[in-house]
Amino acid sequence: KNQVEQSPQSLIILEGKNCTLQCNYTVSPFSNLRWYKQDTGRGPVSLTIMTFSENTKSNGRYTATLDADTKQSSLHITASQLSDSASYICVVSAGYGGATNKLIFGTGTLLAVQP
Amino acid sequence: KAGVTQTPRYLIKTRGQQVTLSCSPISGHRSVSWYQQTPGQGLQFLFEYFSETQRNKGNFPGRFSGRQFSNSRSEMNVSTLELGDSALYLCASSPSEKTEAFFGQGTRLTVV
Numbered sequence: 001k002n003q004v005e006q007s008p009q010s011l012i013i014l015e016g017k018n019c020t021l022q023c024n025y026t027v028s029p030f031s032n033l034r035w036y037k038q039d040t041g042r043g044p045v046s047l048t049i050m051t052f053s054e055n056t057k058s059n060g061r062y063t064a065t066l067d068a069d070t071k072q073s074s075l076h077i078t079a080s081q082l083s084d085s086a087s088y089i090c091v092v093s094a095g096y097g098g099a100t101n102k103l104i105f106g107t108g109t110l111l112a113v114q115p
Numbered sequence: 116k117a118g119v120t121q122t123p124r125y126l127i128k129t130r131g132q133q134v135t136l137s138c139s140p141i142s143g144h145r146s147v148s149w150y151q152q153t154p155g156q157g158l159q160f161l162f163e164y165f166s167e168t169q170r171n172k173g174n175f176p177g178r179f180s181g182r183q184f185s186n187s188r189s190e191m192n193v194s195t196l197e198l199g200d201s202a203l204y205l206c207a208s209s210p211s212e213k214t215e216a217f218f219g220q221g222t223r224l225t226v227v
Contacts, residue, residue: 034215041203041223042220043119043207044158046216046217049215102171103148105150105158105159107157
């Protein structure tokens, strides 16, 4: 069964600190992995998208890593800001890149950055 | 460039009624997908349309249906509403099935 699991479920950190969110997946066939940031009451916004051959990808203070062998990904946030408070969702695309690809969503990690 | 636009933003309906939600994709995007998001279940895939054809469908009852028009705009319809249908309904568009999806702000549906 295709599944995406994220940990921790929630996290509280102080402003300026770093944090790492985890994503484990059992999805086959793997096409790509995406991290989204979703502010409360708004639609998700894409942070990174990685294919099988990519190990790391950065977007400003966000750095995602992918280990296709262990089927794990992480999202590292550097020097956190209050505006980083949001839900972070890991999404894996299953398929061969064609019309039958399906997105498998994790349940998200709720991050709260406190001053 | 305008983003994905969903209307209405908020909606309150009573049980048994039906509702139609609208999604206007980013200009040039031909793929539109719909998702339901609830606090307990997270994001769940409803269906995806590409060039007016439904390409994928999630595990939702037949009360949930959709369509896509020739200008790529899409509508989602839910008939015989139930309390459990209360959720944030998100629409995402992408140039094709293989590329990154951009989400709209969602429609918050409350069924009373």
